[in-house]
Amino acid sequence: MVREFKFKGYTPEQLQSMSVESVLPLLNARQRRSLSKRVGTYMNDEKRKLREKIKLAREGKLKGQLRTHVRDMIILPDMIGLTINVHNGKEFAAVAIKPEMVGHYLGEYAITNKRVQHGAPGVGASRSSLYVPLK
Numbered sequence: 001m002v003r004e005f006k007f008k009g010y011t012p013e014q015l016q017s018m019s020v021e022s023v024l025p026l027l028n029a030r031q032r033r034s035l036s037k038r039v040g041t042y043m044n045d046e047k048r049k050l051r052e053k054i055k056l057a058r059e060g061k062l063k064g065q066l067r068t069h070v071r072d073m074i075i076l077p078d079m080i081g082l083t084i085n086v087h088n089g090k091e092f093a094a095v096a097i098k099p100e101m102v103g104h105y106l107g108e109y110a111i112t113n114k115r116v117q118h119g120a121p122g123v124g125a126s127r128s129s130l131y132v133p134l135k
Contacts, residue, residue, distance in 0.1 A: 005099045007077075012099040015077035023077060027103050031074045046070045057082055067092050071107025086110035 007015055008026045015023065024032050050070050056062040067085040080099050085092035086106050093110040101109065
């Protein structure tokens with residue numbers, strides 16, 4: 001038995017048909033406050049441009065990949081199903097938006113650091129390495 005995902009009692013299809021203003025009460029306080037401050041102007045320029053690109057991508061008019069540096073954009077229901085390349089400081093990481101991601105930030109899914117894999121220590125790295133022969 002596979003359970004369908006619901007966000008606060010709404011299916012992804014119902015969420016996508018809702019306006020942003022009607023989705024606001026469903027979000028957590030932090031996301032709700034950051035969006036409601038800007039409902040009149042809605043968002044700053046970068047976020048507004050990203051929303052326009054998302055709209056073009058939905059209509060199929062956008063050529064190429066959807067790339068952004070806006071990591072603090074809140075994932076809204078109209079982004080579900082898209083793949084957005086989010087910059088992680090070095091490169092663009094592909095983020096496939098799923099219904100479970102609604103209300104989170106884009107930057108949460110483009111990790112900015114990698115696991116450190118140390119090699120062998122070099123000469124002078126520690127006191128004991130001074131006595132290790134070079135060859």
